[in-house]
Amino acid sequence: xxxxxxxxxxxxxxxxxxxxxxxxxxxxxxxxxxxxxxxxxxxxxxxxxxxxxxxxxxxxxxxxxxxxxxxxxxxxxxxxxxxxxxxxxxxxxxxxxxxxxxxxxxxxxxxxxxxxxxxxxxxxxxxxxxxxxxxxxxxxxxxxxxxxxxxxxxxxxxxxxxxxxxxxxxxxxxxxxxxxxxxxxxxxxxxxxxxxxxxxxxxxxxxxxxxxxxxxxxxxxxxxxxxxxxxxxxxxxxxxxxxxxxxxxxxxxxxxxxxxxxxxxxxxxxxxxxxxxxxxxxxxxxxxxxxxxxxxxxxxxxxxxxxxxxxxxxxxxxxxxxxxxxxxxxxxxxxx
Amino acid sequence: xxxxxxxxxxxxxxxxxxxxxxxxxxxxxxxxxxxxxxxxxxxxxxxxxxxxxxxxxxxxxxxxxxxxxxxxxxxxxxxxxxxxxxxxxxxxxxxxxxxxxxxxxxxxxxxxxxxxxxxxxxxxxxxxxxxxxxxxxxxxxxxxxxxxxxxxxxxxxxxxxxxxxxxxxxxxxxxxxxxxxxxxxxxxxxxxxxxxxxxxxxxxxxxxxxxxxxxxxxxxxxxxxxxxxxxxxxxxxxxxxxxxxxxxxxxxxxxxxxxxxxxxxxxxxxxxxxxxxxxxxxxxxxxxxxxxxxxxxxxxxxxxxxxxxxxxxxxxxxxxxxxxxxxxxxxxxxxx
Numbered sequence: 001x002x003x004x005x006x007x008x009x010x011x012x013x014x015x016x017x018x019x020x021x022x023x024x025x026x027x028x029x030x031x032x033x034x035x036x037x038x039x040x041x042x043x044x045x046x047x048x049x050x051x052x053x054x055x056x057x058x059x060x061x062x063x064x065x066x067x068x069x070x071x072x073x074x075x076x077x078x079x080x081x082x083x084x085x086x087x088x089x090x091x092x093x094x095x096x097x098x099x100x101x102x103x104x105x106x107x108x109x110x111x112x113x114x115x116x117x118x119x120x121x122x123x124x125x126x127x128x129x130x131x132x133x134x135x136x137x138x139x140x141x142x143x144x145x146x147x148x149x150x151x152x153x154x155x156x157x158x159x160x161x162x163x164x165x166x167x168x169x170x171x172x173x174x175x176x177x178x179x180x181x182x183x184x185x186x187x188x189x190x191x192x193x194x195x196x197x198x199x200x201x202x203x204x205x206x207x208x209x210x211x212x213x214x215x216x217x218x219x220x221x222x223x224x225x226x227x228x229x230x231x232x233x234x235x236x237x238x239x240x241x242x243x244x245x246x247x248x249x250x251x252x253x254x255x256x257x258x259x260x261x262x263x264x265x266x267x268x269x270x271x272x273x274x275x276x277x278x279x280x281x282x283x284x285x286x287x288x289x290x291x292x293x294x295x296x297x298x299x300x301x302x303x304x305x306x307x308x309x310x311x312x313x314x315x316x317x318x319x320x321x322x323x324x325x326x327x328x329x330x331x332x333x334x335x336x
Numbered sequence: 337x338x339x340x341x342x343x344x345x346x347x348x349x350x351x352x353x354x355x356x357x358x359x360x361x362x363x364x365x366x367x368x369x370x371x372x373x374x375x376x377x378x379x380x381x382x383x384x385x386x387x388x389x390x391x392x393x394x395x396x397x398x399x400x401x402x403x404x405x406x407x408x409x410x411x412x413x414x415x416x417x418x419x420x421x422x423x424x425x426x427x428x429x430x431x432x433x434x435x436x437x438x439x440x441x442x443x444x445x446x447x448x449x450x451x452x453x454x455x456x457x458x459x460x461x462x463x464x465x466x467x468x469x470x471x472x473x474x475x476x477x478x479x480x481x482x483x484x485x486x487x488x489x490x491x492x493x494x495x496x497x498x499x500x501x502x503x504x505x506x507x508x509x510x511x512x513x514x515x516x517x518x519x520x521x522x523x524x525x526x527x528x529x530x531x532x533x534x535x536x537x538x539x540x541x542x543x544x545x546x547x548x549x550x551x552x553x554x555x556x557x558x559x560x561x562x563x564x565x566x567x568x569x570x571x572x573x574x575x576x577x578x579x580x581x582x583x584x585x586x587x588x589x590x591x592x593x594x595x596x597x598x599x600x601x602x603x604x605x606x607x608x609x610x611x612x613x614x615x616x617x618x619x620x621x622x623x624x625x626x627x628x629x630x631x632x633x634x635x636x637x638x639x640x641x642x643x644x645x646x647x648x649x650x651x652x653x654x655x656x657x658x659x660x661x662x663x664x665x666x667x668x669x670x671x672x
Contacts, residue, residue, distance in 0.1 A: 103515070106454055106508075114504075118442055156492045160515075164507045168450075171500040172442075179439070179496075 007246055008033035014087040016040045016074045016120070017049075017094030018067075021197040021204060022136060022189075024053035025234045026091055026241055031067055038068040038083045040094070047096040048198040052334035075116035077123045084120075085127040089245045092120065092135045092173075095166070098203040099140075100290075102162035110165050117169040121176050121184075132251075133173065133184040134244045139256060139300060141167040148228075149301040152188070152254055159295055170254065177252035185250045187240065187257045190300060194234030194320060195327035199335050207231075207268075212336070214272050214279035215328050221284045225266035230299040232259035233320035236313035243309040255305035259313040260320065262299035268317075275321050343582055344369035350423040352376045352410045352456070353385075353430030354403075357533040357540060358472060358525075360389035361570045362427055362577055367403055374404040374419045376430070383432040384534040388670035411452035413459045420456075421463040425581045428456065428471045428509075431502070434539040435476075436626075438498035446501050453505040457512050457520075468587075469509065469520040470580045475592065475636060477503040478524075484564075485637040488524070488590055495631055506590065513588035521580050522590045526636060530570030530656060531663035535671050543567075543604075548672070550608050550615035551664050560622045561602035566635040568595035569656035572649035579645040591641035595649040596656065598635035604653070611657050 013030055017023040018039025030037045043049045054067055072079040074094050084090065095113050096102075102109035117135075124131055141164070142150055143157030158164045173184040191205060198204040199212040213220035232240075236259050244250050263271070269281045286294065306312055315323070328335065349366055353359035354375025366373045379385045390403055408415040410430050420426065431449050432438075438445035453471075460467055477500070478486055479493030494500045509520040527541060534540040535548040549556035568576075572595050580586050599607070605617045622630065642648055651659070664671065 106458065107451070110451065110454065115443070115446065118446065122442065153491065155489065158507050158511065161508075161511065164504050164511065167507075168500050168504045171494050171503075172497075175494065175497065175500065 005033045005242065008035045008242070011035045011089060012038075012087050014038050014040060014083055014090045016090070016092045019043060019050060019053055019069070020048040020093065021053070022192060022234060022237060023091070023093040024050075024196050025194065026093065026238050027054060027067060029238050029242070038070060038087070040070045040072055040074055040080050040083065042073045042094070043071050044096065046203060047098070048204045050196070050198070050334065052331065053196045073116055075119035077119055081123060081127055084123055084131075087128060087131055089132045089134070090124065091241055091245070092117070092133060095136070095169075097138070097162065097205075099160045099162050101203065102160055102165070106161040109161050113162065113165040114168045118172055121172050121182075125176060125180055125182060129180065129182055131183065132245050133182065134241055135170060135173045135184060135186045137170040137186040137188045137254070138163070138166050139188045139190045139298060140295070142295070142298070144295045145298055148297060149299050150256065151301045152256055152304065174252070174254065183251045185244050185252070186254045187244060187305070188254065188300075189237065189257055190230050190232060190259075190298065192232045192234055192237050194324050195331075196234070199328060210269065210272055210281070211324060211328055213281075214276035215325060215332060217278040219280045219282060220269075222265055222269045222281050223284050223290065224286045225264060225269070225283045227265050228262045228297040228299060229265065229268070230258045230260060230262040231317055231320070232257060233313065233315040233317075236315055239314075240305070240309070240311050243311040247309045249308045250305075253308070255308070256300040256302045257305055258300045258302040260317040263317065271318060272321055275318065276325050341369050341578065344371045344578070347371045347425060348374075348423050350374050350376060350419055350426045352426070352428045354405070355379060355386060355389055356384040356429065357389070358528060358570060358573060359427070359429040360386075360532050361530065362429065362574050363390060363403060365574045365578070374406060374423070376406045376408055376410055376416050376419065378409045378430070379407050380432065382539060383434070384540045386532070386534070386670065388667065389532045409452055411455035413455055417459060417463055420459055420467075423464065423467055425468045425470070426460065427577055427581070428453070428469060431472070431505075433474070433498065433541075435496045435498050437539065438496055438501070442497040445497050449498065449501040450504045454508055457508050461512060461516055461518060465516065465518055467519065468581050469518065470577055471506065471509045471520060471522045473506040473522040473524045473590070474499075474502050475524045475526045475634060476631070478631070478634070480631045481634055484633060485635050486592065487637045488592055488640065510588070510590065519587045521586045521588070523576065523580060523641070524590065524592045524636075525573065526566050526568060526592075526594055526634065528568045528570055528573050530660050531667075532570070535664060546605065546608055546617070547660060547664055549617075550612035551661060551668060553614040555616045555618060556605075557620045558601055558605045558617050559620050559626065561600060561605070561619045563601050564598045564633040564635060565601065565604070566594045566596060566598040567653055567656070568593060569649065569651040569653075572651055575650075576641070576645070576647050579647040583645045585644045586641075589644070591644070592636040592638045593641055594636045594638040596653040599653065607654060608657055611654065612661050
C-alpha cells in the first residue's frame with residue numbers, strides 16, 4: 001500500500017498488546033515511520049506476548065526514537081495514565097483470543113477482554129478524550145454465519161464466552177463514540193497470520209501450531225477441512241490499522257477486515273506443506289468439544305472499509321505463508 | 337390466564353431479586369400456588385428492593401410454607417449454594433435497570449448486571465445443571481428500533497452501558513444452554529408496571545415517578561410525548577414467567593414479551609391522570625443528555641412466545657393502571 005505515512009512522523013502513539021503478535025508488527029512499522037511509540041503490555045506469554053517480537057534485527061535500521069514499553073494491564077490506569085494522556089493515536093490491540101481458555105475460566109476472560117477495556121476507555125475519556133482510538137475487534141462473535149460473505153449488519157451471536165466479552169468491549173468503544181464524542185473505530189478481524197504470531201500451540205491461532213509442525217517436519221491435524229476461511233497477512237493488517245487512524249470517515253464506525261480470498265482449511269494445509277517443503281498433515285473428524293463452538297464457513301465483505309479508507313491488501317496467501325515460514329525458519333527458538 | 341398451575345405445588349423455587357418489583361410479585365404468586373419459595377436478594381433499595389413488597393396483607397391468605405429470604409448477591413456463591421442446589425426452577429430476575437447510573441458507574445453496573453450473572457450461572461452448572469432457569473432480559477439493547485414491531489431477529493445495538501451488560505448476561509444464559517445443555521430461557525421484557533414497582537423516582541421505570549405525582553396530586557414531566565411504547569402489567573408478566581418455566585419448547589430460546597398494545601407517552605399520561613383523578617403533567621422537550629440514550633418508538637412482536645407457551649395477557653393498560661393506583665393509594669408510605 002502506498003499510503004502517505006508522513007503523518008506518523010514524530011506522532012506520539014500508544015499500542016496496547018504491543019509485545020504480542022499484531023501489536024508488535026504495528027509497533028515496528030510505526031517506529032520505522034518515525035513515530036514515538038509507547039507499548040503497553042501485560043506480558044502474558046500464553047497469549048502471545050514475546051520480548052523477541054520487538055528485538056529482532058529489523059530494528060537495526062530504525063529511524064525514530066526507541067520504543068517505550070510499559071509492563072501493565074490496560075486496566076491499570078495509574079500506571080499508564082501519562083502515556084495515554086500524551087498520545088495522539090491509541091491502537092488498542094491487547095486481548096486474549098483463546099476460546100477454550102475463555103470457557104475454562106470465564107471470569108478471567110471477562111477481566112482481560114472486557115473489564116480492562118472499560119477501564120482503559122474511561123481513562124482515555126478522562127485524560128485524552130480527543131485521541132484517535134482504533135480497537136481490534138473480531139469476527140468471532142458473529143457466530144456461525146447465516147449468510148456469506150458476512151457484512152457488518154450480520155446478527156451478533158457469540159458462540160463462546162470470549163465472543164461475549166469481545167462484543168461487550170467493542171460495544172464500549174462504539175458507545176463512547178456516540179455518547180462522549182470520542183474518536184473510536186473498531187475493526188473486526190478474521191484469521192490474521194504472519195511473523196511474530198504464537199506458534200507454540202493453537203491458543204492464538206490454529207495456523208500457529210500448523211506452522212510449527214511444518215517447520216519441524218512433523219505432522220499436524222486438520223479438523224474437518226472443508227471449512228472456508230479468509231485470512232489477513234499481518235503486514236496488510238498493519239496497513240489497515242494505519243489507514244483507519246488516518247481516516248476521519250471511519251470515526252465511530254465498525255468494519256470487517258478480510259484480505260486474502262477464502263480457501264478451505266484443506267487447501268490451506270496443502271499450500272503450507274508445499275511451501276515449507278517439510279511437515280505433513282492428517283484430516284481428523286472434528287472433536288465434539290470444539291464442534292459446539294465452531295462457526296463453520298466464514299468469509300467477510302470488507303468493501304465498506306476499503307471504500308472508507310482506500311485500503312487494499314497486497315500480500316496473497318501464498319506469499320504471506322512464504323514470508324511466515326521464512327521468519328520462523330530463523331527465529332523459531334524464540335517462539336517454542 | 338387459566339394455566340394449570342398444579343405443577344407449582346411443593347415445587348422448590350428460587351427467585352433472585354425476589355424483594356424487588358417483578359421478583360416479589362412472582363414470589364407471592366408462587367407462594368399462593370403452594371411452591372416452596374426462596375428469595376435471593378441483595379436488598380439494594382435504590383433498585384427496587386423493598387421489604388414491604390413481601391409483607392403486605394395479601395399474604396394472610398397464603399396456603400404454602402413461608403417465603404425464605406437469603407440476603408446476598410447472586411454472585412456470592414457460598415451463601416446461596418444450598419438454595420440453588422435444591423431448586424427445580426430458578427427465576428433469575430435480579431438486576432438494576434437505571435440507564436443513568438450505568439453511565440455514571442459502568443464498572444459497578446458490570447458487577448451487578450453481568451459478573452454476578454456469570455458467577456450465578458456457573459454455580460447452577462456445577463451444583464444443579466438440570467434446573468429450569470428463566471432469565472429476565474430486556475428489549476433495551478435492541479437500541480433505537482430499525483423496524484416495528486421489533487422481533488427477536490432485530491439487530492442488537494446497546495444504547496448504553498446497562499444494555500451492554502444485560503446483553504452479555506443474556507448471552508451467558510444462551511451459551512450455557514447451547515454448550516452445557518442447561519435449561520435456560522431469556523425473556524426480553526418491555527416496560528413492566530404495577531404494584532410494588534419503585535415510585536420514589538424514575539430509576540426503575542419512568543412510570544414509577546409518574547404514579548407518585550399522580551397520587552400526590554402534583555405535576556410530572558412528559559419528555560417528548562410522541563414516543564410509542566408497549567407495556568406489560570406485572571400480573572400478566574408473572575403468568576408469562578410461570579408459563580415459560582412450564583414449557584419445554586422454550587428451553588434455550590429468547591423471546592420478546594409485550595402485553596398491552598402500544599400507546600404514546602402522551603396518551604399514557606392522559607390516561608393515568610384521568611384514572612387517578614389527581615395530578616397533572618406538562619410536556620417538555622427531551623433533555624439532551626437523555627436523548628443520546630433514548631430509543632424512540634418501541635413495541636414488540638411477541639407472537640413466538642405466545643405460540644410456544646399459550647400465554648396471553650389479560651389486563652389492559654387502563655385496568656392495570658387502575659390497580660396500580662389503588663395499590664399505591666393504600667401503600668404509598670412504604671414506597672416514598
